[in-house]
Amino acid sequence: MRSPVSAVTIVKSRTEKLCNLISQLEQCSPTPDELVLVWMAPPSDLSLIKSDKFDIVHKFTTQGELPIAKARNKGMQAAKHANLAYLNVDAVISPSLFRDGLLALKDNSVVFTSVVFLPSERCNKTYSDISKNEQQIGYLASNDETLPEDDNNEIPSREKENHHGKFSDDSICSTVFFIRKADFQKTGGFDEGYAGFGLNDEDFFTNCRALGYSLEQLPTRTFAPQRPNYQCPVNHLLDFVHNAQRFYSKWGFYPCENVLNAYAEEGYINADFKANGVKIVQLPEHEDEAAITPSVDTLSPSSNANTVAFTSFHSPAKNQEVLSTTA
Template sequence: MRSPISAVTIVKNRTEKLIHLIAQLEQCSPTPDELVIVWMAPPSGLSLIKSDKFDIVHKFTTQGELPIAKARNKGMQAAKHANLAYLNVDAVVSPSLFKDGLLALKDNAVIFTSVVFLPGERCEKPYSDISKCEQQIGYLASNDDTLPKEDNNEIPSKDQEINHGKFSDDSVCSTVFFIRKADFQKTGGFDEGYAGFGLNDEDFFTNCRALGYSLEQLPTRTFAPQRPNYQCPVNHLLDFVHNAQRFHAKWGFYPCTEVLTAYAEKGFIDSNYEENGLKVLQLPEQEDDPTKSVPSASTAASSSTEFEFTSFHSPAKNQERLSSTA
């Protein structure tokens, strides 16, 4: 049975994660009506993969590689349903995800799941097996009351204010979230002016709040591979500073201040950046990839270059669709 919702994901090189995600969605009850896959790199042998349980729409460009924000926007805009679910390609989702999401979804709202970060190899198991194991040892969820008080620097901090912290809850909310397509269109989508690493999620959900949308968490849990320690992501210094400058210009405050504080402690930026302005004072050592440059205005502009997309649809199915009043 299908539900009246479009699922959207983006993929570049992690095709094994995509295969795992499709297999999970096929086990959902109900399934989505369609899965829109945006390929961030040129087509591969999996660019025509199909499913017997739902339609799959492939969107890709043959012109270079696609930035994350543009890929997300293309997928959300290409979806045919009024109800959208965005999923990270490496997410391990509950079989009841779409039932739960549709029941909670409403206008002017973003609905997201809590996220439990686990070692990557444990995320290769079926959801039911992971869930049973985690119930035995205790959850380490990103945004629920089971989060330990002491941060371990590998999971997001719950104790934050308005997108501040080495991880923000907003960067976790984007793992799996539901939104009406009309509401997504009102946001203007993910800001394609952010380049490289960091802060696009924080910007999107800050925009949602500015529009008066409510952000509401489902009791449904999603599992995801543990992220690296981003308390001080040195290799992404220039991207992060550029994006923090853009964020501040839009919203009037700096996001993820613990990251910026860590940069300041290492001498990469001025510790008094709030008053003196945020700028790079020195680059990391050679092993920390000093060859990267701060994205210029032309670099940011290039991210809005038009890409030619091609769509492929799997054959239409005549399966029963689940009605919803959500």
């Protein structure tokens, strides 16, 4: 049985995760009515993958690669149903996800699941197999009340900040969430002015709160691969600073102060950033940062961000040839 909801996901190169997600969606009861699949890179042999359980609508970029925010927005806007469910491509979802989400979803709200982080190899198992071992796993979700008392380097910080500025929780909210399409449109979607790493999720959910939307966490759990410790993402310093400046200009406060404080403690930004704005003091001395350019003031979103062309169509019949990679 299908439910009146459009599932949306984006994928670049993790096609094995995509195949796993589609298989999970087919096991859901009910299933979504459609999956809108946005390809962030040129088409591949899997770019016309189909399902017997629901429609799959493929959307492609025909010029280079597609940034995450733009890919998300295109997928959400292309969905045909009033109810939307966004899913990260590497999520391991509950078979009851769409029943639970639609029961909780209402106007002016965002409904999201708890997220349980696991070693990557465990995420290759089915949801039921993972759930059977939940006592041995332990719940490692930073938006979950069953967190252990002490954080570790595998878990994003649980420290609460003012103005809902937690780096971890808002990032986790976007792993799987439901929203009405009309409400998504009122937000203007994910801000495509954020460049590279960090703060787009925080911006989106801050926007939802500013519009008066309620954010409700389902008891339903989603499993996901463990994330590295992002308390001081040195290799993303310039992206993060640029995005923090953009966030401050929109909302009047800095998000993820734990990350900015870590940068300040390392001497990469000024310690008085709250009073005088964030400024780069020095760049990290590390081989991974060799490609970083020294002037954050010159950073801006890619000039071709709004010129990406799209093609969209439904999956072919079973005997139809797959799309050529030169299309």
